[in-house]
Amino acid sequence: MYQVKRISRSEFVPIRNLQYHVQVWGEPSPDTTPLVLVHGWMDVAASYQFVVDALGHDHYVIAPDWRGYGKTAAGGVDNFWFPDYLADLDFLLDHYVPGQQVNLVGHSMGGNVVMWYGGVRPERIRRLVNLEGFGMPATTPDMAPARLGKWMDELKKLHGGEMDLRPYDMVSGVARRLMKTNPRLSQDKAEWLARHWAAENQDGTWTIQGDPAHKLTNASLYRVEEVLELYKRLSMPVLAVEASDNSLDMWWRGKFTLAEYHERLKVVPHVEVARIEDAGHMMHHDQPEVLAALIERFIA
Numbered sequence: 001m002y003q004v005k006r007i008s009r010s011e012f013v014p015i016r017n018l019q020y021h022v023q024v025w026g027e028p029s030p031d032t033t034p035l036v037l038v039h040g041w042m043d044v045a046a047s048y049q050f051v052v053d054a055l056g057h058d059h060y061v062i063a064p065d066w067r068g069y070g071k072t073a074a075g076g077v078d079n080f081w082f083p084d085y086l087a088d089l090d091f092l093l094d095h096y097v098p099g100q101q102v103n104l105v106g107h108s109m110g111g112n113v114v115m116w117y118g119g120v121r122p123e124r125i126r127r128l129v130n131l132e133g134f135g136m137p138a139t140t141p142d143m144a145p146a147r148l149g150k151w152m153d154e155l156k157k158l159h160g161g162e163m164d165l166r167p168y169d170m171v172s173g174v175a176r177r178l179m180k181t182n183p184r185l186s187q188d189k190a191e192w193l194a195r196h197w198a199a200e201n202q203d204g205t206w207t208i209q210g211d212p213a214h215k216l217t218n219a220s221l222y223r224v225e226e227v228l229e230l231y232k233r234l235s236m237p238v239l240a241v242e243a244s245d246n247s248l249d250m251w252w253r254g255k256f257t258l259a260e261y262h263e264r265l266k267v268v269p270h271v272e273v274a275r276i277e278d279a280g281h282m283m284h285h286d287q288p289e290v291l292a293a294l295i296e297r298f299i300a
Helices: 045-054 082-096 109-120 141-159 171-181 187-197 224-232 247-252 258-265 288-299
Strands: 009-015 018-025 035-038 061-064 102-107 125-131 198-200 206-208 238-243 271-276
Touching (some): 009 082, 018 082, 035 045, 045 061, 045 288, 061 082, 082 109, 102 288, 109 125, 125 288, 171 187, 171 198, 171 206, 187 198, 224 258, 238 288, 247 258, 258 271, 271 288
Parallel strands (some): 035 061, 102 125, 125 238, 238 271
Antiparallel strands (some): 009 018, 018 061
């Protein structure tokens, strides 16, 4: 199994009526800027272990499990709203680094969170790194009735148990699932990740630590005009990192392209685009050394 180089500690922080689970590496120092890492959809904070291990210097690293992921409970809700992630992050920074700027990194869904958050609280961020937080295809108002109807139909499926995550007989099954989803993931990393990505049940089976309500269609339309207004307020330097595999083509099949994403980035005042070769969307698993070097160069 993968051998961890930098040991993390688990902390639980009271945030908005939840006990937020946070992975922390290193210790705070008045001479260094904290590095905050936020994960993506159906992922967990421990997923950054490979990148933390690859960092060339010791950093004070703070990485939360978002609500309803990992060891952070969902709080009894049956739906997750995107603005809640922004508020949770704001409370998290209040707890760990009040009055201090951070270097903020977000992957996928987390990349979208940090881009939005940076537009609302630019003064709190020294450097911002977006790992394929592409955003979503543009929507139009006429899509609202169908979107809301689909959301309500999926809520019924959720409460009927139709969206439950199936258990795996053994943790090795979770590892095989991770390797099937990402063919670049080595077996040693998959076996290590499986024990953090999933939890053992009382009957010995293993279930992914992601609330099934995360699979619901978002009831709110994605309004590009509003997103661009947030992007315009990103006054800090921004590094947008992409993988050589074009995931947007696979996900959206022409409904939203890499060229459209690059067009949106043009409104960001200070943005640099970087590309990691031989990597897919889970670049923090595929090329952690390359990604760690990119981050450290950018925040130096």
